[in-house]
Amino acid sequence: MGWQFGLLLLGALLASHLIAMALLQRTGQLINPASRNQTVTTLSAVHALAMRGADMELAGADQDRAWLAEAPQVAPFAMLPEERHLAAAVAQALRLPAEGAVWMQIERVSGQQARASVFSPAVWQPLRLRASIALPDGQWLNASLGLQGRYEWSRILLFALPASVLPVLVVAWLVAWRLVRPLRRLIDAAGQLRYGHELPDLPVRGPHEARELTRQFNAMQRRLAQHRDARTRMLAAISHDLRTPVTALRLQAELIDDENLREDMIASLVELQAMVEETLDFARADARAEAWQTVDVAALLAPLERRYQQLGHTVPFTVPTGLRWVCRPIALRRALANLIENALRHAGDAAVRVVLPGPSTAGALCLCVEDAGPGIDPRKLEQVFEPFLQLDDARGPQRQGLGLGLAIARTCVEMQGGTLVLENRSEGGLRAVIRLPAPRRA
Structure with a gap:
């Protein structure tokens, strides 16, 4: 945003320079006052030499010259205002008639009009004066002199652009920095809030709008935390309160004489107890996150491998040694x-x-968990993460559990800024992939 704001101001500044150049080129003075006076003095001196019949060689630029001719090089025409003013000044200095004795034409050295468009390459070319002055003997004194323009755009822009652009860019950078810094804090905080980070209130700084946005974000964060805590307490309370009647029912079921009925009742109560425990697990997973720690990944996963070995399951673990990670x-x-x-x-x-x-x-x-089962319909790979959801055809004919296992797993991963996705393996089966980026804070 900062560089975009700076480029916008830079473009506006360059546009203003171009507009000013166009206006001055169209309506401003063409000739530098010092060059104008020098031209009047030079033509007066050349005219005096011509009247005495002396050599009229000019000391100056190579293109400056004067000569006598039977006809004027500048034929009578409707002169522009600056040409009329210069002709009147020369006529006054030579004490010649104001009309018809002196003719001037100002043009670019290439012969193009003096007031060329600001977008034309001719605007960068030097000015040249062609003059014709009538002499008493009927001859004409013709002269071609170089002029210094009133506005030498190359020199003006060489100094004006750095002098105007640099301060504006510095101010633009300061303004953009003041605007962007609060927004950047909000972006970072929003990213951490998404993953369940506990954040203190952001400092209320910057322009009025940024301060108000920060206040609203802090209030939203508090409301989200309150809502999450209330939901967690509610789920925990409901599950906890269900334990007592379930336990009482199981004790009563043990007293049933009919063995088949007793086993059916106990099996139903065991399933109900598992559902209560799973709901409690989900509530705990949604509670406030634990602290970050730097751990050895192999040492972290070793208890899991031993646990499943003791349960009689062969679950191979492929873990690099010496790998440490913050999680x-x-x-x-x-x-x-x-x-x-x-x-x-x-x-x-x-x-x-x-x-x-x-x-x-x-x-x-x-961290990948892979199996060789039937997989899942690709259209439902994301749907299975919804709490309490079980797919009728999900991975076999038997349906067990409450449908919270994957939801709890994703919550635990997102608590630490990670992602959890499911994908079907090309060789058959399902792959669950946990990605843990390097954390922003340890």
């Missing part, structure tokens, strides 16, 4: 556990692979 370890391990459980439940197998940060991962740490 929220409990949330990350929880996300991986949910993904592994999901793969084991629906596909019967799971494998974990850690990909080192590099150009192929855009500098992010990638």
